[in-house]
Amino acid sequence: MASPAKQAKAESDTIVGYLHSVSPVKTSRWNVRYFEANLQTGREEYHRLVAFAVGKRTAFVQTSQNDRAVKLANLKKSVSYSDPGGFDVICSNGSSLEVVEGVQFCRRDPSSMGQMTIGEVLRLGPRQRVGVVEAKILPEGTVSKVVAVDSVQCELKEFQICDPTGQTMLTLWDKQILAVQVSKSYRLAKLATRKAGDRTVLTSTPSTTLSEISAVGQPDSIEVRDDRQNTSMIRGSVNGVQIIGKHRCRRCHSNQEEFVTRASTHRCQRCKLLQRSTSFAVSYSGVLVLTSNGQDQSLSFTNSAICNYLKEKEMNESMKDVEAIEEHFLNIGQVDISVNGEGLIVSIQECAENELGGPVLEADFAGELHELFLEHEEVKH
Incomplete structure (x- = not known):
C-alpha cells in the first residue's frame, strides 16, 4: 500500500x-x-x-x-x-x-458512433468509440495471450483486419474469439480505439456485437504479420492433463468458485444477482503434459483451443464435464499441438495415424506381440 x-x-x-x-x-x-x-x-x-x-x-x-x-x-x-x-x-x-477560459485547444467531439472505414479509424486518437466497422480478418498475424483482469484470468486474441482503405489490429476477448474465423468478413459494432506504438488499433468492449457479412475487399498492399514465426508445432502423446472449467457471470464477468451444475439457478458470488444456471458461461484453462522425443513439456490450455477442439470433434455434450474431457485427451494417442512463444496452446489436432490400422496402433500391436514372444521363450527355457 x-x-x-x-x-x-x-x-x-x-x-x-x-x-x-x-x-x-x-x-x-x-x-x-x-x-x-x-x-x-x-x-x-x-x-x-x-x-x-x-x-x-x-x-x-x-x-x-x-x-x-x-x-x-x-x-x-x-x-x-x-x-x-x-x-x-x-x-x-x-x-x-x-x-476555465483560455484553453489552448478547441472542443472536438469524439468520433461519430456511425459506421467508419479502417482508414478513418487509423486517424483517430485513443479512447474513442467506434460505432461500426466492416472488415475482413486476415489469415496471418494472430496472437493469443492470457492476462489478469480484476484477478480473473482472461484470454485475448489479436487479429489483423482490413478493408479497402487500410489495415489495423483488432483485439477480441474470451467468447468473442470463438465467434470469428480467419479469412471471413464481419460487421463489428461498439468498439473502442487505443494506441499500439504509433498505430491506432481497435479493441472489443463488453457490449461489442459481431455478425458475418459478405466478403470485404483488401487494400492494394497488405502488411504481412506472420504468426507462424512465433508458433511451433509439437507432436507427441499426452502423459498428463488438468482442465479447470470456471463458470463466469455474464453481468459482472466474475468467476464462480462454487457452482452446482445440476441446480436450475445460481446466485453470483460477486454481484449477488440470482440467475438461471444456464446463463453462466463456462471458461476453460489448464495444463497438458506432452511427451515428445522422450521429453515432457508442460503446456497451458487456452479457452479457445479447448472449445474449438470440442466443436471440431462434435463433443458438445461433454463441454461441461471436465473429467470426460481430461479422459479423452489421455486416450487420444498422438497429437499435433501448435504452441506460441508464451507456451499457450493455440490449436490441437489428432494425428491421422491414430486411426484404426495406422502406424501408431500397428506399432502398439507389434510391441504386444513381441512381449508375448518373450514370455513364450521364457516358458520354453
Missing part, C-alpha cells in the same frame, strides 16, 4: 479539458454508484473518466452541454487497460470542477 504522502500526491492531480458523453448513473459489480464521461485533454486526446461522486453529475452534464472547458482538481490518474500508454481519470467526492 502506498504511504499517506504518496496517496495524497496521487489524489492531487489537476487536468484541464472538455467533457463529452456524460453517462447516466450506473452501479458497479460491487454495488457502488458512479458515472462515466470522455475527457478531452488535447486536440485529439481523450481519456475515460469515472466519477464515484454522483452528486456532481449535474455540474458535469451542464458544462458538457454548454461546451465549456473545465479544470478538474484532486483527482487520480489510473493505469488504462484499453490504452497501455495512457491513463484513466478517477474522480471522488473530494474532487472539484471549475469552469
Whole structure:
C-alpha cells in the first residue's frame, strides 16, 4: 500500500479539458454508484473518466452541454487497460470542477458512433468509440495471450483486419474469439480505439456485437504479420492433463468458485444477482503434459483451443464435464499441438495415424506381440 504522502500526491492531480458523453448513473459489480464521461485533454486526446461522486453529475452534464472547458482538481490518474500508454481519470467526492477560459485547444467531439472505414479509424486518437466497422480478418498475424483482469484470468486474441482503405489490429476477448474465423468478413459494432506504438488499433468492449457479412475487399498492399514465426508445432502423446472449467457471470464477468451444475439457478458470488444456471458461461484453462522425443513439456490450455477442439470433434455434450474431457485427451494417442512463444496452446489436432490400422496402433500391436514372444521363450527355457 502506498504511504499517506504518496496517496495524497496521487489524489492531487489537476487536468484541464472538455467533457463529452456524460453517462447516466450506473452501479458497479460491487454495488457502488458512479458515472462515466470522455475527457478531452488535447486536440485529439481523450481519456475515460469515472466519477464515484454522483452528486456532481449535474455540474458535469451542464458544462458538457454548454461546451465549456473545465479544470478538474484532486483527482487520480489510473493505469488504462484499453490504452497501455495512457491513463484513466478517477474522480471522488473530494474532487472539484471549475469552469476555465483560455484553453489552448478547441472542443472536438469524439468520433461519430456511425459506421467508419479502417482508414478513418487509423486517424483517430485513443479512447474513442467506434460505432461500426466492416472488415475482413486476415489469415496471418494472430496472437493469443492470457492476462489478469480484476484477478480473473482472461484470454485475448489479436487479429489483423482490413478493408479497402487500410489495415489495423483488432483485439477480441474470451467468447468473442470463438465467434470469428480467419479469412471471413464481419460487421463489428461498439468498439473502442487505443494506441499500439504509433498505430491506432481497435479493441472489443463488453457490449461489442459481431455478425458475418459478405466478403470485404483488401487494400492494394497488405502488411504481412506472420504468426507462424512465433508458433511451433509439437507432436507427441499426452502423459498428463488438468482442465479447470470456471463458470463466469455474464453481468459482472466474475468467476464462480462454487457452482452446482445440476441446480436450475445460481446466485453470483460477486454481484449477488440470482440467475438461471444456464446463463453462466463456462471458461476453460489448464495444463497438458506432452511427451515428445522422450521429453515432457508442460503446456497451458487456452479457452479457445479447448472449445474449438470440442466443436471440431462434435463433443458438445461433454463441454461441461471436465473429467470426460481430461479422459479423452489421455486416450487420444498422438497429437499435433501448435504452441506460441508464451507456451499457450493455440490449436490441437489428432494425428491421422491414430486411426484404426495406422502406424501408431500397428506399432502398439507389434510391441504386444513381441512381449508375448518373450514370455513364450521364457516358458520354453
